[in-house]
Each structure stands twice: as C-alpha cells, then as structure tokens.
Amino acid sequence: MPSRLVIGAGSTARAVIDAVSGDHESLWVLTGDKHRAETLRESGVSVTVTDDFDRAAMAELDMTPETVVVASDDPAVNVAAGETAAELFPDTFRLCYTGYGSTASQRRRLDSVADRVVDPEAVLADRIQRSVGDAGARTRKLQEVLRDIDGHLAVVTHDNPDPDAIASAVALGELAARADCEVSLCYYGDISHQENRAFVNLLEYDLVNLDPEDDAALDPYDGFALVDHSRPGVNDQLPADLPIDIVIDHHPPRMPVEARYVDLRSGVGATSTLLVDYFERLEVELSEPIATGLLFGIRVDTRDFRREVSAEDFEAAAKLVGRADMEALQRIEDPSVSGETLAVIGRAIDNREKEGSVLLSCVGELSDRDALAQAADRLLDLEDIHATLVYGVLDGTIYASARARGADIDLGEALRDAFGQIGSAGGHADMAGAQIALGVLDSVDDREESLHTIVRSVVNDRFLDAVDSRSHRLLGRVDGRTEFASAEYPELSRPPLDEHDTA
Numbered sequence: 001m002p003s004r005l006v007i008g009a010g011s012t013a014r015a016v017i018d019a020v021s022g023d024h025e026s027l028w029v030l031t032g033d034k035h036r037a038e039t040l041r042e043s044g045v046s047v048t049v050t051d052d053f054d055r056a057a058m059a060e061l062d063m064t065p066e067t068v069v070v071a072s073d074d075p076a077v078n079v080a081a082g083e084t085a086a087e088l089f090p091d092t093f094r095l096c097y098t099g100y101g102s103t104a105s106q107r108r109r110l111d112s113v114a115d116r117v118v119d120p121e122a123v124l125a126d127r128i129q130r131s132v133g134d135a136g137a138r139t140r141k142l143q144e145v146l147r148d149i150d151g152h153l154a155v156v157t158h159d160n161p162d163p164d165a166i167a168s169a170v171a172l173g174e175l176a177a178r179a180d181c182e183v184s185l186c187y188y189g190d191i192s193h194q195e196n197r198a199f200v201n202l203l204e205y206d207l208v209n210l211d212p213e214d215d216a217a218l219d220p221y222d223g224f225a226l227v228d229h230s231r232p233g234v235n236d237q238l239p240a241d242l243p244i245d246i247v248i249d250h251h252p253p254r255m256p257v258e259a260r261y262v263d264l265r266s267g268v269g270a271t272s273t274l275l276v277d278y279f280e281r282l283e284v285e286l287s288e289p290i291a292t293g294l295l296f297g298i299r300v301d302t303r304d305f306r307r308e309v310s311a312e313d314f315e316a317a318a319k320l321v322g323r324a325d326m327e328a329l330q331r332i333e334d335p336s337v338s339g340e341t342l343a344v345i346g347r348a349i350d351n352r353e354k355e356g357s358v359l360l361s362c363v364g365e366l367s368d369r370d371a372l373a374q375a376a377d378r379l380l381d382l383e384d385i386h387a388t389l390v391y392g393v394l395d396g397t398i399y400a401s402a403r404a405r406g407a408d409i410d411l412g413e414a415l416r417d418a419f420g421q422i423g424s425a426g427g428h429a430d431m432a433g434a435q436i437a438l439g440v441l442d443s444v445d446d447r448e449e450s451l452h453t454i455v456r457s458v459v460n461d462r463f464l465d466a467v468d469s470r471s472h473r474l475l476g477r478v479d480g481r482t483e484f485a486s487a488e489y490p491e492l493s494r495p496p497l498d499e500h501d502t503a
Helices: 011-020 034-042 055-059 075-088 104-113 120-131 133-148 163-178 194-202 271-281 288-301 311-321 326-333 339-350 370-379 411-419 439-443 447-470
Strands: 004-007 027-031 046-049 067-070 093-097 116-118 152-156 182-187 207-209 223-227 246-249 261-264 353-355 358-365 387-394 397-404 424-427 431-437
Touching: 004 011, 004 075, 011 027, 027 034, 034 046, 055 075, 067 075, 075 093, 075 104, 093 104, 104 116, 133 163, 133 246, 133 261, 133 271, 152 163, 163 182, 163 194, 163 223, 163 246, 163 271, 163 288, 194 326, 246 271, 271 288, 271 311, 288 311, 288 326, 339 358, 339 370, 358 370, 358 447, 370 387, 370 397, 387 447, 397 411, 397 447, 411 424, 411 431, 411 447
Parallel strands: 004 027, 004 067, 027 046, 067 093, 093 116, 152 182, 152 223, 182 207, 223 246, 246 261, 358 387
Antiparallel strands: 353 358, 387 397, 397 431, 424 431
C-alpha cells in the first residue's frame, strides 16, 4: 500500500519523484504530465493524471499517506493542494513547496498547514549568502589551500589529544581527501584517558602516533595542518620553524599565528563546531563516524553545553544529533576505569589541603596524567569548594590539572600567572592545566620525601599567590603557607607553552 503522496507536475515534483521512487510500491503521484505518468507506471508507481489537484482528486485515492509532498510550480496550486491535504490527511507529515513568486499571504497559508515549507527564493538567498562575505571567503580559501597541497598532508592535533582535537582532525582529513590530498591524522604523546581510547576504538579512527625521537617521522609529508592548537612546537612536538599550511582552532592565541590559512574563532566552545560549519557551507554530507565524533568533541569541550558555550555550538550539535550514533556515544561515555585512575583519585582525596574555597592536592608519582583531570573534577564536588588543583610527577615533569565553578576566577590566566615563567600553562576559565619540568631537582636524593615536599611547596605557593591576586573572595585570609618560596626553585626549566588542559 502506498505511504507517500507527491502532488505536482513541475520540475521540482519530478526531482522529488526521482529521489523517492526507489521503493516504487510506497509512492503515489498526482501529476498533469501524461508522458511522465506513463514512464512512472512502467516503473511500478501508482499515478493519477489530473490538472486539478483538488479535494475530489485526492479523495478518490485508495490510500492514507504517511507523507504528502506538494510540489507544483504554481504557488496558488500549492496553497490549495496543501490546505486540502491538511483537511483530508490531518495526521500526515506535509512538506509544501511554495514555487517561485509566492506572496507573503500564500507563504503564511502554507505555514499554517505544512510541517515544513520550502521556499526556493529563500534557499537560493541562503546559498548565495554562504558563498559571499567573510564566511564564504574563508571557506573558499580553505578549499584553495587544500587543492594546492601537492602530495601528503599531515593533520596534527595537540599532544595527548582530546576528543575535540581528534574529531576535528578526522573531519578536516575528510575535507582534504575530497580535495584529492593524501591524508594522515597525526599526534604526539599518548591517548591514555579511557574515554578517549574508547572514542578512537569504537569509531575506528585511523591515527598515526608520531615518534619524537624519529628524525625521519615527518619526511613523508608535503603539507601540515594544525587543529585545536595554533603553533608548531607549542603543545606538539613539531619543529617550531616548520611551515604550516592550515590552522583551525577555537583558542585565543597568545602570539601571532603564521600559516597559509588561519581560522581562529575563539567565540565558540569547540574546534569541532568550526568543522561542522565547513561541512555545511561546502554541502558535504557528514558520515556517521564523523558526526558522532564532532558531537562528542563539542560536548566534551563545552562540558555538556555548560562551559563557554555559544549559539554556534548548539546549532552545530543540533545538525549532528540526527546523524550521530547515539548508542556508540553512550558506550564511549561509560568506559571502564583503570586501577591507576582510582588510586590517583584516592590519593587526591587523602592529600587534599584547603585554603578558603580552594582545594589543592599533590598525588606524588603517577603513571597516567589523565587521572589528574578526573581527580580535579571529583574534588570540585565537595561542599564549599569553588576551585581545585591536583598535580603529580611523571617522567621528570610536574603535571597539574585545575577546575573551577562560578565566575570568581579565570583558571587559565591564573595558571599562566603561576607557572608561565617556569613551565607551560593555559586553558579555559573553569578548566586548565600546567606542565613544569623538574630539571635538576629530578635527581634529588631521598626523593620520596624531599622532592614531594619541594614540589608541593612550589606549586601550592605559586598557585595560591596567583589566585589571591585575581580573586580575594576564593581564599579570604590565606594562612599556613609552606616555608618554601617560589624563588627557591630556580632549577625548573621551561617546556613549550601549553594552551590546553592535561586532559
């Protein structure tokens, strides 16, 4: 029994029929084109030939459609047919095409009876708008640079990439492949967080883990693109003087960014949002794995639309929901937790120190730096706590992860104040991280006690000083500072600036 009714005889109706006639038995057509009707009947489509798409013609149909498409070229005919379809088939989904030259009154009448109205003039205007102005120029420039890359493009994320960086790399890689580039999706460091590992494995992303000790690791590549960060050698292990072709990032840069194409939009909450915009403007269909990844990237970087979220993030997510694999997302968000992560969270709870509404905790030696972020999140749930800092030592480097709630402080700036001169730090107002190389202190004898004490003193003092200078309300009176001043830690060396959280 047919379940879809198409009403019309014009070019648009023919295009709709061609698009949906794969399942011939489900389609019934009302058309005034006798030749077209004969062709459709030969294909097994039920057809009624009429020039009057009125109540009598529709009432004679031996069907109750689930969907009605009104697609005549004449606006007056569309209005009449749409109103009749709404009266005869009130429970159907009705899509009505206005036709060219429709009046405001005709569009209002169609709006009142249709679930979806397609206005060709509005569609054309929207398409033109996508091609002009800054957004259109930006999209054309990206295409131009991609097409000009002769050979193999490496799309590089920041070190230890998070879902936003990974999804953005995969999406840009797809656009590059459509521009006839050979593409590799590359990163340095590890994907150690259990959610991120599940993310990559379930969606079957093909990533290349670059070895910083391999001098020939970059030789196969003829072009380089950076996603979710903006400078080579800063939060990645590329040479600082490496020529970059493309940069797409949502973090505000602290220094000038040089590349053939640069898209830095700090007004959005995730780089994934920017990639959704490119797919829409280029009218490239999002595959399920890419849509799923971009949706997860937006959700993670905006903390489920609660942190630094913009209207563009919501709009991008709305476009992705219908195409994403929500079951896969559920599996990604509920991974097993490693014993090391639980141990770090336990040590963070045991070693916590409270200063006003700020909680600090040194967990000592660790093997999984991503556990710090989870511990910082957990401690933020404690009563009367508005900011947390959890840190530990791994391979001669202090890693720190900070979290905050409310608008009392910008954690990214606070960590830059505290550790920017002796290490690298940065992030967002409510989620940030830092790295500090131990340098000569890594060889201190009796390290289990002495190193732990010095590290705790330096990190606590510097962080509390930075917090106090930016927000007196978080600390109130700060008592009981440790005896080590930050000036007593001159041996700390400075690794490249990190604009991202340790997670």
